[in-house]
Amino acid sequence: MMSTPNAMTALQAKGPTITKVEVLLTRKHLKSTMRISRGGFKTRQHALVKVHTDSGIVGWGEGIGNASLVKTIVETYIAPAVLGKDAFNLVALRKQFLHDPVYFERKGSVLCALSAIEMACWDIKGKALGVPCYQLLGGLGQSRLPAYASDVYWEKDIKAVAANARRIAALGYKMIKAHLGFASADEDTARVRAIREAIGPDIKLMIDLNAGYDLMEARRAVKLWAPYDLTWLEEPLAPDLIGALAELRRHSPIPIAAGENEFQLHGFKQLFEAGALDVAMPDIGRVGGLLETQQICALAGAFGVPVSPHNFSSGILLAATAHLMAATPNTTWLEMDTSGNAIYLELLDEGWHFENGFLTVSASPGLGVTERAKVLDEYLVAA
């Protein structure tokens, strides 16, 4: 018998029921150096969350930050509480883990763990309804996203820093971000100059200090580095120094970007009200999920601030970020990782295309993530 329109509505009024939540902790040893202002590290870890439903549909998400902690929080706190729940009901999920526990959990790894589940539920919803997530988030505003590469790292050998910048430019990127600040502003001026000379005047250059300087050193940096035509200086100060960041921005000839370590809409409201940002950088895997990020983007729009979401983890966060950007007009500049150090493009399905510095978003249902057992098995950390 053919379905009537009413029957279709009834079928979709409720989503599939969550039956199981798994967290795959993965670890990959770095292929190249990753030294930022706060020091170097040897491995990348991801907490990849897989939400199963009674329909057989599986959704993928990830929470960033401390992957082991995110795994524990999902397994011991969130997973037991979402079993039997409607995977479509993102409002209920947000009420239960974002709004109701406000006495206890305003920031921190619990929010990252919630972000992972929320992301996975969007994936489930898209797959169940047969539409890509950008359709659920408002529609396709832009399908080709201008991407920048985030992979020049501090090295003692200045020639090696410049060579890495040249490698990335050869991949077709028109925007490159370098992580400096392991040395003083005076010392790192030679690195800024070497990168600019290596890539020429036509490629945009951003510098990320990963919260490595204090206000006095950051003031010195913006003065010394202004001649090198920087698109932005990112996270010069510790994330809690909102007043100091606003003070720096008031006098800085270089635009200021920050926000990757902030949580929730309320956290960004403080940054905007203080006048601390030229570019906002919420991370979907930290702020509370896709819906929270879209609300942050709306608030950023009301303050006239463009959004370049922080996107530095696995291919799952990349997919979620791209769908958000596709559906959210005041987002621009997609962060991408060309280092090979993360589990990355191998998690995306065939619908994605990268060419000449632009990523085209997959139109397949959900987030466009695919499970390749070999990929995950290789990096899975035994429980």
Ligand SMILES: [Mg+2]
């Ligand atoms: Mg950053």
